[in-house]
Amino acid sequence: MTAINYPESAPVVEENYLNVSYDVKSWLLTLDHKRIGVLYMITVTLFFFLGGFAAIMLRLELATPKADLMQTEMYNRMFTMHGVLMVFFFLIPAIPSVLGNFLIPIMVGAKDMAFPRINLLSWYLYMTGGTIVLVSIIFGGLDTGWTFYTPYSSQFAIGNVILALVGIFINGFGSIFTGLNIIVTVHKMRAPGLTWGRLPLFVWANYATSLIMVLGTPVVAITLGLVVVERLWGVGIFDYRLGGDPILFQHLFWFYSHPAVYIMVLPAMGVISELIACFSRRRIFGYEFVAISSLAIAFVGFLVWGHHMFVSGQSIYGAMIFSFLSFFVAIPSAVKVFNWTATLYKGSIVWSTPMMYALGFIGLFTVGGLTGLFCASLGTNIHIHDTYFIIAHFHYIMVGGTIMGYLGGIHFWWPKITGRLYNETAGKVSAVIVFLGFNLTFFPQFILGYVGMPRRYHFYPEEFQLLNVMSSAGATILGFGYLMPLVYLIWSLRHGKIAGPNPWQATGLEWETSSPPPPENFLEKPVVNHEAYNYHEQEPTPN
Amino acid sequence: MDKGFRFIPEQASEAASQVDALTLFLTLLTAFFTILIAALIIYFSWKYRRKSEVRPAETKTNYTLEIAWTVIPLIISMVIFVWGAKVFVHMKRVPEGAMEIYVVGRQWMWKVQHPEGRREINEIHVPRGRPVVLTITSEDVIHSVGIPAFRFKMDAVPGKYTQQWFTATKTGEYHLFCDQYCGTQHAGMVGKVIVMEPGEYEAWLNGVKADDTPLGSGKALFDAYGCAVCHSAQAPSMSGLYGRKERVADGGTGKIEDVQVNDEYLRRSILDPNDQLAVAPDGKPYARGIMPSFRGRLTEEQLISIIAYIKSLKNTPAQREVVP
Numbered sequence: 018m019t020a021i022n023y024p025e026s027a028p029v030v031e032e033n034y035l036n037v038s039y040d041v042k043s044w045l046l047t048l049d050h051k052r053i054g055v056l057y058m059i060t061v062t063l064f065f066f067l068g069g070f071a072a073i074m075l076r077l078e079l080a081t082p083k084a085d086l087m088q089t090e091m092y093n094r095m096f097t098m099h100g101v102l103m104v105f106f107f108l109i110p111a112i113p114s115v116l117g118n119f120l121i122p123i124m125v126g127a128k129d130m131a132f133p134r135i136n137l138l139s140w141y142l143y144m145t146g147g148t149i150v151l152v153s154i155i156f157g158g159l160d161t162g163w164t165f166y167t168p169y170s171s172q173f174a175i176g177n178v179i180l181a182l183v184g185i186f187i188n189g190f191g192s193i194f195t196g197l198n199i200i201v202t203v204h205k206m207r208a209p210g211l212t213w214g215r216l217p218l219f220v221w222a223n224y225a226t227s228l229i230m231v232l233g234t235p236v237v238a239i240t241l242g243l244v245v246v247e248r249l250w251g252v253g254i255f256d257y258r259l260g261g262d263p264i265l266f267q268h269l270f271w272f273y274s275h276p277a278v279y280i281m282v283l284p285a286m287g288v289i290s291e292l293i294a295c296f297s298r299r300r301i302f303g304y305e306f307v308a309i310s311s312l313a314i315a316f317v318g319f320l321v322w323g324h325h326m327f328v329s330g331q332s333i334y335g336a337m338i339f340s341f342l343s344f345f346v347a348i349p350s351a352v353k354v355f356n357w358t359a360t361l362y363k364g365s366i367v368w369s370t371p372m373m374y375a376l377g378f379i380g381l382f383t384v385g386g387l388t389g390l391f392c393a394s395l396g397t398n399i400h401i402h403d404t405y406f407i408i409a410h411f412h413y414i415m416v417g418g419t420i421m422g423y424l425g426g427i428h429f430w431w432p433k434i435t436g437r438l439y440n441e442t443a444g445k446v447s448a449v450i451v452f453l454g455f456n457l458t459f460f461p462q463f464i465l466g467y468v469g470m471p472r473r474y475h476f477y478p479e480e481f482q483l484l485n486v487m488s489s490a491g492a493t494i495l496g497f498g499y500l501m502p503l504v505y506l507i508w509s510l511r512h513g514k515i516a517g518p519n520p521w522q523a524t525g526l527e528w529e530t531s532s533p534p535p536p537e538n539f540l541e542k543p544v545v546n547h548e549a550y551n552y553h554e555q556e557p558t559p560n
Numbered sequence: 561m562d563k564g565f566r567f568i569p570e571q572a573s574e575a576a577s578q579v580d581a582l583t584l585f586l587t588l589l590t591a592f593f594t595i596l597i598a599a600l601i602i603y604f605s606w607k608y609r610r611k612s613e614v615r616p617a618e619t620k621t622n623y624t625l626e627i628a629w630t631v632i633p634l635i636i637s638m639v640i641f642v643w644g645a646k647v648f649v650h651m652k653r654v655p656e657g658a659m660e661i662y663v664v665g666r667q668w669m670w671k672v673q674h675p676e677g678r679r680e681i682n683e684i685h686v687p688r689g690r691p692v693v694l695t696i697t698s699e700d701v702i703h704s705v706g707i708p709a710f711r712f713k714m715d716a717v718p719g720k721y722t723q724q725w726f727t728a729t730k731t732g733e734y735h736l737f738c739d740q741y742c743g744t745q746h747a748g749m750v751g752k753v754i755v756m757e758p759g760e761y762e763a764w765l766n767g768v769k770a771d772d773t774p775l776g777s778g779k780a781l782f783d784a785y786g787c788a789v790c791h792s793a794q795a796p797s798m799s800g801l802y803g804r805k806e807r808v809a810d811g812g813t814g815k816i817e818d819v820q821v822n823d824e825y826l827r828r829s830i831l832d833p834n835d836q837l838a839v840a841p842d843g844k845p846y847a848r849g850i851m852p853s854f855r856g857r858l859t860e861e862q863l864i865s866i867i868a869y870i871k872s873l874k875n876t877p878a879q880r881e882v883v884p
Contacts, residue, residue, distance in 0.1 A: 089744055162741050168718060169701040173667070173743060257719025258855065263702060264717060297608075300619040306626050328704060328739075329715040330722040333652050337645050344637035348630060355629040358597055361604035365616050368605065376601055383597045387590040394640050396582045396647025400711040403704060403739040467583070468569045469708025471739045474747040478735065483565055553618040 033436070033533040048133035049536060054119030055434065056140055058427075061111050062503070064147060068102035069496060071095050076458075076492035079485045084476045092475040093160035094176070100163030105185050106147050108419050109277060112284035113230070114139070114195055116426045117223045119434060121199055123527040123534060124217050126208025126543040131201035132194075139191040139198070146188025153177035153184060162473060164274070167255035167266040171247040179248055182241045189238040192280075196230030199223055208526070210545035217525055217549045218294075218307055222287025225311040229276045229283075229318065237273035240266065264329055271322035279318040281415055283311055285378065285422025286353055292375035292425050293357050295523040297364030300550040303356040310349030317345045327398045336395055343393035350386045354379060369521070370444030374425030377452045381417025385410060388463065406466025409459045417455055424451070424502065431506060432516030436533045439509035443501065450498035457491025524550055572734055572755060573710035574727040578647045580711075586640065651711075654725045658691035662774070662864045665696070665703035665716035668745035670736065673861065675868070676765045677773030682751030684736060686728050687761035693725040695823060699860050704740035707753050715740055721823045728755040778869025781862055785854075795846060796838045802826075802871045808836040809845035816845075826867045831855045 034051045037043075044052060074095050078086040087095070118136065122129050130136045153159060159176035161169060170178055203216070203224050243254050244266070253259020255266045294301045301307055323331060323339030331339075357379055366372070388410045391397045401407060432438050461484040466472075470481045477485070519528040530539050547554065571577050608616075661684065664671040672680045686692050696705055698716035706713045707726070714724040738749035756764060782788065791798050796806075805818050811834045819825055819836065828835065833851035840846055858866070 089747070093744060093746075160744070166702060166741070169741070169743060173701050263719070297616070298610075299616050302619050303621055303626050305621065306630075328713045329702070330717055330720055333649060336648065340645060340648075341641055344641050347637055348633055351633040352626070352630055354597060356626075358600050358604070359625070360619065361601065361608065363616055364604070364608050365610045365614070366605045366608050367610050376605065379601060380594070380598055383594050384590065387586075387593055390589070390637070390640055391583065391586050394582065394586065394644030396579055396644035396651075397586065398644075399648065399651060399713050400579050400583075400708070402713050403706070464567055468566055469706070469735060469737065471706060471737045473741040476747050478750075480564065480566075550619075553615050 032535055033531065034536045035436075035533050037536050046137070048129070048137055050118050050122050050130045050133065050136055051434075051534065051538075053136050053140055054115055054117075057110060057114040057118060057143070058434075060140075060144065060147070061107050061115060064102050064106040065111075065499075066503075067151075068099050068107055069499065071099035071102070073492060073496055075099060076489040078475070079477075080489040082477050082479045082482050082485075089475045090160065093162075093473070094154075094158035096473060097160055097162050098154050098158060101150060101181065101185070103415075104163050104277070104281075105188055106143075106150070108281040108415055109192060110143060110195070111281075111419065111423045112288065112426065113199065113223055113226055113280075114143070114191075116219075116288065116423075116430060117199060117226075117284060118195070120430065120527055121202055121220055121223060122206065123530065123538050124220050124525060125203060125206055126211055126526050126539065126545065127202060127206035128537040128539075130198045131206055132198050135194050136198050139194040142191035142194070143188055146184045146186070146191065149184030149187065150181050153180035164270065165241065165244060165266075166270075167244060167247070167263045168257075171244050171255050171266075179245050182245050186238050186241055186245075189234045192230050193234045196227035196234070199227040200231065203227075208543045208545055211526075214305075215545060215548045216308075217287075218290035218301060218304070218311075219284075219287035221308040222283045222290070222311045225315040226280050226283045228312075229280050229315050233273040233276045233280075233319070236269060237277075240269040240273070243269075264326070267326050267329060268322065271325045272319070275322045275325065276315070276318040278411070278414065279314050281419045282382075282422075283314060285419045285426075286311065288422045288426035288429070289357060289375045289378050290353075291523075291525070292371045292429055293360050294550040294552070295429070295521055296367045296369055296372035296375070297360050298366075298552045299360050299364045300548070300552060301356065302359040302362075303352075304549070306352055307356050310352045313349040314346060317342065317349070321346060324393060324398070327395060328402050340393055340395045340398075344390075347386065347390060347393070350382075354383055354386070368445070370439075370441055370448055371425045371429035373445055373448040373452075374421050374428060377448060378418060378421040378425060381413055381421060381452075381455065385413030385417055388413065401466055403472055404466035405462040405470045405472060408472050409462035409466060412459045412462075416459070421451070424448075427502070427506075429521070430527070431509070432520045433527055433532045433534070435510055435513075436516055437509045437513030438516045438520060439505050439513055443505040447498055447501035447505075450494060450501065454491050454494030454496075454498050458488050458495050459491070461485075461487040461491075524552060569708040570730070570732075570734065571709070572728055572730040572732065573707075573712065574729055575647070575651050576709065576711045576729075578650065582640075582643055582647055585643070589636070589640075651724065651726075654693045654723060655691045658693040658725050659687075660693050660695055661686070662861075663694050663696045663705055663716065664699060664860050664864070665705070665738065665742075665749075666699040667701065667743050668738070668749040670705070670738075670749070670751055671861070673774060673864065674765060675774065677776065678765050678767070682736070684751070684753045685761060685764055686753065686755055687758040688728050688731050688755050690758065691725055691727045693723055695864075696722045696724075697860055697864075701742045702740050703738045703742045703749065706737040706739035707734060708737070709734035710753070713739055721827065728753075731755045731757060774865040774868035775872050777862075778865035778867070778872075781858075781866050782869055790851070795851065796840070798870050798873050800874055802873070807839040809839055811835045811837055811848060814845070823867055826870055827863060830858070830863065830866065 034049055078092055157177050159178045159181050161174045161178055246252050247254050253261040255261045255263050290301050290307055321343045324343045327336050392410055428444055465481060465484040470477055516532045518531050526543055660675055662673045670682050672684050696714055696716045698718040703716040710726045712726050714722050732755055734753045736751040736753050738746060801821050804821050806821055807816055808819050809816050834848050837845040
């Protein structure tokens with residue numbers, strides 16, 4: 018980046034959150050939100066690559082129509098592992114727990130989260146849950162899919178279903194506590210002058226996400242608990258022979274798991290708003306509309322769970338109501354895309370690595386969002402339900418959306434977190450590889466689904482092979498694209514240029530403190546007297 | 561079955577072209593907005609690329625624009641909703657006189673029974689040009705009947721009947737998939753739908769003896785369990801029952817309501833007879849606890865047969881003799 022500028026007058030801060038102490042205990046018992054964010058960053062990365070390994074195995078197997086790489090039991094366990102690890106241990110915690118943890122207290126001008134001990138507890142709950150799930154996978158695994166549909170999961174599946182459910186249950190509390198912490202921090206810890214209308218959009222998005230975490234996660238925890246109860250003691254909750262209803266599980270599960278999609282994508286939208294504003298040098302277009310649309314998505318997201326059940330025997334009118342409501346989620350999402358695009362107009366645009374991820378996000382999220390219309394519309398939903406079309410659609414949202422947002426955010430705030438700059442060329446090359454690899458992996462799956470290939474098939478009719486080969490080839494490229502940042506980011510820790518407090522000349526409180534920030538974030542309590550993204554008031558600096 | 565590469569599956573049912581028309585519209589819409597956004601991003605980021613550190617002007621909120629791009633997508637969404645709902649209602653409302661085929665899923669096969677008695681596994685033979693309704697259930701976990709060429713999909717849910725119909729328009733063989741993950745051999749739970757000319761279908765059906773029909777075996781079961789002993793005097797008669805509205809009292813609260821006598825109601829009444837008690841002509845419900853539950857005593861296929869038999873009992877003098 019050519020615009021790097023070392024302010025001569027920047028205070029030389031001797032002590033930062035990384036160099037205050039070095040022993041293992043000071044990390045494992047830290048109450049510093051920044052260190053907890055870093056702990057999360059290391060662990061979600063671990064789970065991401067474990068889940069990614071499973072994905073690569075699945076794509077290798079699907080390169081041929083026949084079952085040749087592994088046994089069917091193994092394949093079923095592999096896609097379950099992929100789903101469980103990616104959804105519960107990467108996508109949900111990724112942005113709120115890593116970037117949210119690190120940035121929200123600094124962005125609101127606070128010393129720490131409202132409840133630092135609960136914050137540390139969240140990470141331990143996450144690690145306990147994650148370890149239990151990994152143990153359940155290593156010692157046999159389970160083959161229910163990440164959706165745990167009854168009565169298969171409660172009566173028929175063999176494998177470590179109970180153990181995995183206990184792990185996810187415990188991890189859920191980590192999510193609830195993180196949500197609670199963010200909500201209280203945003204309400205009570207804002208610096209003087211930082212009104213709601215001046216909050217960065219990243220904070221707004223994580224605030225909306227936290228509401229979903231606090232309201233939704235208990236429901237899925239109870240639901241998975243009920244599956245355990247039914248498996249252990251044969252209580253008739255989902256078993257129709259005992260007066261239960263297997264469809265009840267789907268209602269309860271999707272009541273959380275549909276909003277969970279917004280837990281994954283809303284924080285990514287928050288990241289994108291920050292990146293677009295910074296690298297266009299403009300206040301985000303329609304700030305209020307972008308902020309409110311996050312809350313609207315969080316609210317409407319709770320009313321659309323039934324669209325996962327259009328073919329499970331729902332009444333015609335029930336299906337029509339859920340379809341109708343589902344279209345309302347499309348509106349605030351569209352509003353965001355239009356506002357981001359409009360922000361570029363008459364901006365001063367730099368194609369930095371984070372910006373490339375951000376623009377890639379808009380493109381992929383647009384496709385993911387628009388293909389959501391196929392799913393919300395009843396007439397087309399029936400045909401594409403449970404096919405690869407659905408797989409493609411939600412990967413465009415979760416991988417094209419959330420992971421692009423996460424990587425964009427990591428690249429943007431990496432200098433803040435570590436105090437070092439990475440190699441821009443390597444960053445740009447990897448962003449392009451991820452974008453191309455992603456599209457080659459998932460675009461063919463839209464067609465594959467429409468011609469009828471069901472999801473979770475270990476082997477398939479021959480005429481589906483060409484599209485599957487394209488998808489598998491794309492997955493290899495995508496995997497390579499994800500490994501690259503791992504290498505050059507780690508390399509930058511030792512060899513990267515010193516970043517200075519504000520390498521991007523961005524606005525926002527996090528850029529007004531040193532990089533890495535001091536243990537209590539600011540040497541003096543900050544006072545805010547302007548709105549977010551006041552780039553038009555910023556002093557022009559020589560290029 | 562056509563093994564070539566294709567972008568859309570064969571259109572072999574009456575609904576297929578309706579679904580594809582909506583898909584085409586949505587695809588064009590997706591392409592339009594994706595290209596629009598992509599073009600704007602590329603154009604803006606080239607036109608307004610950073611040339612100097614001169615700051616752009618302050619961004620003002622443009623309410624007209626905000627309202628426009630809220631309302632326009634809303635209108636487009638509502639058009640899609642109405643169009644999609646229309647196609648869906650058409651796929652769901654079973655036309656009068658549709659031929660009923662029973663499909664029972666189990667790990668990992670489809671068991672199919674035709675009204676005239678012929679049974680088959682993992683294959684469904686249907687005549688071309690005639691509405692066929694599939695009545696679907698499962699013996700174990702949730703499965704899903706998926707026929708891409710018909711744009712047809714319906715879950716097989718244990719303990720419940722689900723229904724959806726189609727009219728095949730083109731003879732040939734088409735994929736039958738299980739679309740809901742159901743355990744180890746989920747990918748192997750596949751079969752064929754074979755669409756035949758009506759004449760050929762009749763000939764195919766006649767390859768089997770008539771006493772094996774659901775109706776025939778249902779009558780045998782009805783007699784064997786002595787159902788007719790009660791269902792004439794102390795209990796409601798079955799004649800002409802199917803399709804009527806009946807008054808029933810809730811087994812727990814005693815609240816009286818009207819129910820439609822359909823497959824689902826008959827199934828419930830056989831498995832849990834005390835949950836809803838029919839109201840006798842004198843206005844009082846029949847007593848609790850007289851009819852035993854048949855839960856666990858009848859297989860899904862036997863239940864289907866008994867229901868098929870009850871359905872056949874029209875309110876005509878000739879058939880009154882069957883249930884005196």
